[in-house]
Amino acid sequence: MTPNPADMAEILAWYADAGVDIALDDAPIDRFEQSKQAAAAKAVKSASSKAVARATGGGTAGGGQPTQRPSPPPSPTSPLGGGAAAAQMERAIPDAGVVERARELATGASDLAALKAVVESFDGCNLKFTARSTVFADGNPQARIMLIGEAPGRDEDEQGLPFVGRSGQLLDKMLAAIGLDRTKVYITNVLPWRPPGNRTPTSAETDICLPFVERHIELVAPDLLVFVGGSSAKTMLRTTTGIMSLRGKWQQVSIGGREIPAMPCLHPAYLLRTPNHKALAWRDLLAIQARLAELAAGDESEAT
Numbered sequence: 001m002t003p004n005p006a007d008m009a010e011i012l013a014w015y016a017d018a019g020v021d022i023a024l025d026d027a028p029i030d031r032f033e034q035s036k037q038a039a040a041a042k043a044v045k046s047a048s049s050k051a052v053a054r055a056t057g058g059g060t061a062g063g064g065q066p067t068q069r070p071s072p073p074p075s076p077t078s079p080l081g082g083g084a085a086a087a088q089m090e091r092a093i094p095d096a097g098v099v100e101r102a103r104e105l106a107t108g109a110s111d112l113a114a115l116k117a118v119v120e121s122f123d124g125c126n127l128k129f130t131a132r133s134t135v136f137a138d139g140n141p142q143a144r145i146m147l148i149g150e151a152p153g154r155d156e157d158e159q160g161l162p163f164v165g166r167s168g169q170l171l172d173k174m175l176a177a178i179g180l181d182r183t184k185v186y187i188t189n190v191l192p193w194r195p196p197g198n199r200t201p202t203s204a205e206t207d208i209c210l211p212f213v214e215r216h217i218e219l220v221a222p223d224l225l226v227f228v229g230g231s232s233a234k235t236m237l238r239t240t241t242g243i244m245s246l247r248g249k250w251q252q253v254s255i256g257g258r259e260i261p262a263m264p265c266l267h268p269a270y271l272l273r274t275p276n277h278k279a280l281a282w283r284d285l286l287a288i289q290a291r292l293a294e295l296a297a298g299d300e301s302e303a304t
Ligand code: URA
Pocket: 149, 150, 151, 152, 153, 156, 161, 162, 163, 164, 167, 168, 189, 228, 229, 269
């Protein structure tokens, strides 16, 4: 029975709330059917190896003819199905040179406009094929302070700008609390493309995009970096230490031959879910504000 439009709208809203808000293939994939086929193939395989063992009088190891391996069904955990999506998965597997290619392209970009053009035309990361936009940056590239988030979400993908959804609105409020806004900060993400359904990016995807964000930082040459959230902090600091241990402590990163102080802080999306940790975020904001004040004082004393 075909569901009526109201039921269909409700089902779609349910999917959207769960983060499933884009179609990755033309036709739906019946994962239940795939599991049934996989179970049936397993049963056939087990029956045929028992028959071979009986016929050869041996056990399962050694003796008989190798049994024909049934071809595996598509992985039930794969986010993509057949057809166009399978082609995307092919492209998703990075060849050994793709990170090197990204690095060469990034290094060759002599200014932000060139880097933006290079990122927009780069086809080596599968995330690009499911994203609507390449989200490059927002804010003031002359700013002293540069914020690095994880990856665009749905709103960012739609609008082509970082941190414009609910968590972005909270980020704006956090910045305002220490006298900053988007004319006084520059904002980008480790990944310029939204992972489908906001899934966690794979390490291959992150490795491919890292040369771009590093060159981005080098070209902006900020005095301070803020790593927004655990994923950004771990990637940029090349550590597995969790954000609860990293946050609130100034770190140092070496990019393009410069040492830049960097503050890891809690992600506003996390703070929306865990508001009682806003006090920790406030402490980190105050540390950033104090550091900016020191830099401004240094400028003044140099000028006099
Ligand atoms: N979360 C991020 O890390 N970056 C964005 O741009 C939006 C949400």
